[in-house]
Amino acid sequence: MRKNIVAGNWKMNTTVQEGVELAKQVNDCVKAGHNNCDVVICVPFTHLCPVAGVIDTAVLGLGAENCADKLSGAYTGEVSAPMVASTGAGYVILGHSERRQYYGETNETLKAKTRLALDNNLIPIFCVGEVLEERENGTYNDVVSSQVEALFDLDANDFSKIVIAYEPVWAIGTGKTATADQAQDMHAHIRKVIEQKYGKEIADNTSILYGGSCKPTNARELFAKPDVDGGLIGGAALKADSFMGIVEAFN
Numbered sequence: 001m002r003k004n005i006v007a008g009n010w011k012m013n014t015t016v017q018e019g020v021e022l023a024k025q026v027n028d029c030v031k032a033g034h035n036n037c038d039v040v041i042c043v044p045f046t047h048l049c050p051v052a053g054v055i056d057t058a059v060l061g062l063g064a065e066n067c068a069d070k071l072s073g074a075y076t077g078e079v080s081a082p083m084v085a086s087t088g089a090g091y092v093i094l095g096h097s098e099r100r101q102y103y104g105e106t107n108e109t110l111k112a113k114t115r116l117a118l119d120n121n122l123i124p125i126f127c128v129g130e131v132l133e134e135r136e137n138g139t140y141n142d143v144v145s146s147q148v149e150a151l152f153d154l155d156a157n158d159f160s161k162i163v164i165a166y167e168p169v170w171a172i173g174t175g176k177t178a179t180a181d182q183a184q185d186m187h188a189h190i191r192k193v194i195e196q197k198y199g200k201e202i203a204d205n206t207s208i209l210y211g212g213s214c215k216p217t218n219a220r221e222l223f224a225k226p227d228v229d230g231g232l233i234g235g236a237a238l239k240a241d242s243f244m245g246i247v248e249a250f251n
Ligand code: PGA
Pocket: 009, 167, 171, 172, 173, 174, 211, 212, 213, 214, 232, 233, 234, 235, 236
């Protein structure tokens, strides 16, 4: 059956030194606890190597927050999927709404990034989610379907490696969490869309995480929903105790 996963998304926060300290703390907690989920931290590119050096990636997964849509070459400032993989990372967040919104990422660029991530044995944590206007005008299911369908060029074997993160944009960093019922409805919708394309077995085995102002105080209610398989955590991942409070919601 599908895995439960709690993944931190540090975004553009912490210096390397602060990040290494935070990673060590999370690593110690994960090692000491009996967690009923996989735990992953996704960190800035500059942090990948030093963090890989202080954590046990067998118990605490490591990921990047993005990768390039090209394999190599004259793309100043970009970081490729093979570069990310060579640090010891096993995951990469793709299509975060901040990337879509501020850096113009489209379904086309995300298809290329996803292909390169998979070719380099990185597990994509592929983000989807509607903006407030789409929530309010009722088009949110269609918006999210079309974001998920951007992955439908993948064959079944490749698709089965993807983790989906549903992050309603209006809930990210706003303190305004989707209700557990809103999350469940969307996660069930996403699973149905996957089932129609790839069949029930793959749909049932796909981990679908919720993201958007997830905290220790609301994680338990969200994760109790049958189609919510964990969380992608921004702000609350920047302190070991609040992040672990969310991990413990599965206990
Ligand atoms: P948040 O961010 O938990 O700070 O709302 C989640 C995300 O953007 O992944």
